[in-house]
Amino acid sequence: MTVKKNYLLALLSAFLLWLAWPPIPYTAPLLWVAFVPLLLALETIMRSDYRKKGTKVFLLSGLTGLLWNTASIYWVFNAMNAVMPVYVAMFVALIPFGLSAVLMAFAFRLYYQLRKRYAIGWSFAGLVCFWIAYEYLHQTWDLAFPWMTLGNGFADTHQLVQWYEYTGVYGGTVWIWATNILAFLVVLSAKDGFAPAHRRKLSAALAALIVVPSAWSLYRYATYEEYENPSNVVVAQPNVDPYGKFSFITPEAQLDNLIRLSESVAQPNTEFFVWPETAIAAQGGYNEEDFLRHPFFPRIQAFLTAYRNGNILSGIESYLIYSSPETPTAREYNGIYYDAFNAAVLIENSPKLQFYHKSKLVAGVEQFPFGGALAFMKPLFKAFGGTTGGYGRQDKPSVFYSQSGIGAAPVICYESIWGDYVAQYVKQGAQFIAVVTNDGWWGNTSGKDQHLAYAKLRAIETRRWVARSANTGISAFINQRGDVVQQTTWWVPAALKQDINLNEEITFYVTAGDYLAYAGCVGSLVFALLALSTRWKRSN
Structure with a gap:
């Protein structure tokens, strides 16, 4: 008993x-x-x-x-x-x-x-x-x-x-x-x-x-009370079927949809358009060094001409090419080496581009666990057609700065559940947090709701607004107290706009970390x- x-x-x-x-x-x-x-x-x-x-x-x-x-x-x-x-x-x-x-x-x-x-x-x-x-x-x-x-x-x-x-x-x-x-x-x-x-x-x-x-x-x-320092931000939720994103839905159609949604709520003083994880994507990704010459770049800049201080902060599938294996995750293809990235990009009304490469990668999906210790097994995995490195990554967060000097934290997907990691963006000068994610893979489950809820804790820890763009939902704006001020519904195309307050104050947690x-x-x-x-x- x-x-x-x-x-x-x-x-x-x-x-x-x-x-x-x-x-x-x-x-x-x-x-x-x-x-x-x-x-x-x-x-x-x-x-x-x-x-x-x-x-x-x-x-x-x-x-x-x-x-x-x-x-x-x-x-x-x-x-x-x-x-x-x-x-x-x-x-x-x-x-x-x-x-x-x-x-x-x-x-x-x-x-x-x-x-x-x-x-x-x-x-x-x-x-x-x-x-x-x-x-x-x-x-x-x-x-x-x-x-x-x-x-x-x-x-x-x-x-x-x-x-x-x-x-x-x-x-x-x-x-x-x-x-x-x-x-x-x-x-x-x-x-x-x-x-x-x-x-x-x-x-x-x-x-x-x-x-x-x-x-x-x-x-x-x-x-x-928040110190008043407003900036108008738009988040887009294109609602692209994650299973069709890299197959039957063309990249051109996806870009047109993002621009249309953004234009539907934008105003002349909008400073940031936040698009979700891998919003700019195609099979194989985009070469970061050649993206200025890609047809998408002038199309995006033409959209931005209506917004004097406008910036697009978007998820992107990208890659870099090397002449030798410069990183532990570099892969070899026909005699050249490259890294693929789940990345974010900041595009403004100039030829300048800023890239951030997701650091907190999903074990088994985006990275090969303990790849350094198991590097000797790379030939075996390669022989059987498996991954030998997964996505490339950067070790530390980096802040995107607009032409007007606003610092934005590009946080990709489940990086938003690392409090100390997000705090490092703020240490570097981020005045608000932009979470770009694609929760569509999980279906209409509690996972998407938990992911949104955890972003509220990042707002409290850093006392920063969170602008959250999710491919199929839930997109939202969260204020410095952790309140969800606006949010979309699941599995519908939508766009939201919000005047957020930028903050430069540093909390004790940001200073001390974990x-x-x-x-x-x-x-x-x-x-x-x-x-x-x-x-x-x-x-x-």
Whole structure:
């Protein structure tokens, strides 16, 4: 019966975590207690006389993570299946579904190891550090997918986390774990028969931990005022079928559609037209060094002549040609080398072009994971017709500057879920954030809604407007408080215009970056040494 109860508690935690996750509205506060059932189940295991308790802790917590992840990001399979066979898509989808769960389970397994020797308070401190280290690893290595970072869970309740301008989403992770730990201790103290005064102190601490940050955030939200520095921006949503984009819909027709949509809402003082990811695209892409001579360039400039300070910030499929393999991702074709890019371009009323090459590439789709370490396998992959490098990339973000001096951050697709990466644009002078994406591969699933919601957190962290252009939706404007001011509907051609306020102020988070993650990683090393030393001493 106890084993069954433990599994039911683990399932309850998975259900609460899923229910609290975007885009389900008004449920994010469940995150404050969602881990409590799992912690109770793990406590039962640790106090029992079971054999191999560490394995049971690992499996039970891994089950919770697997169910929560799969239920929340089921749409990943849609995205993979759009560009690869079903069996390959199922395998690649296991990375976000299963790998995250395994890493979560390791955090709990190390927590159990600490509990065998150290007080519960130090053990919980270790658990929080292990969890943060897992989240940071999952946003930095070649299999990165930080979609399920705990702090993202408040994206649809952004009024409660205005303090992300100081902490970023890792502040949310710490907050969620702190409330869950206190809530667990309240329940545990009642079960263990602690004095009522002790329970009241824990309950008061829990209430303060929830109310104080929430109250400060609501006050900040209500009183935050933007400095008026308007710029008129247009976002276009062409609604091009992603399956037809590179086949039966011609590049010329796609460009004409983008121009028509942009003209339908533009005004003489419009300064930026934001077009979605790979909006300027053709089979094989465009040579960046020859694009000025491509027929599309004079067509685009003819459109811009009606807008004195007009700029087009657009996604583009591009490439560069080399005489030798100048980059690790360079491919060889008929004796020449080239890099293909998922890129963004800024086109203005001059011959000047600015390009940005997407840096945060999707593992298995846009990049070959651990390509450097596995470089010796390139001939093997090439012999079997596979990728040997994926897309080229640039290591750091770069800001597009218009002729009038406005700095725009070109953020491509899921780069927008990296808070610290987006903050680096702002450090370099970006006054607003332009997210260009194509969420059409995912279908009409919650993936597109989550992606939009996460952009609200970038607005809060940096206090910058977000102009979001999505091929099939959802396109939107988000203000500096994280409010969605305008948005389109899914799968309809549309264009929006908005006077946004440019901002030059730098938030603490932009300056400090993911300092909480760095501290958590250092703490995880210390606690891991303590946990493993305990295991080593027992084995000797």
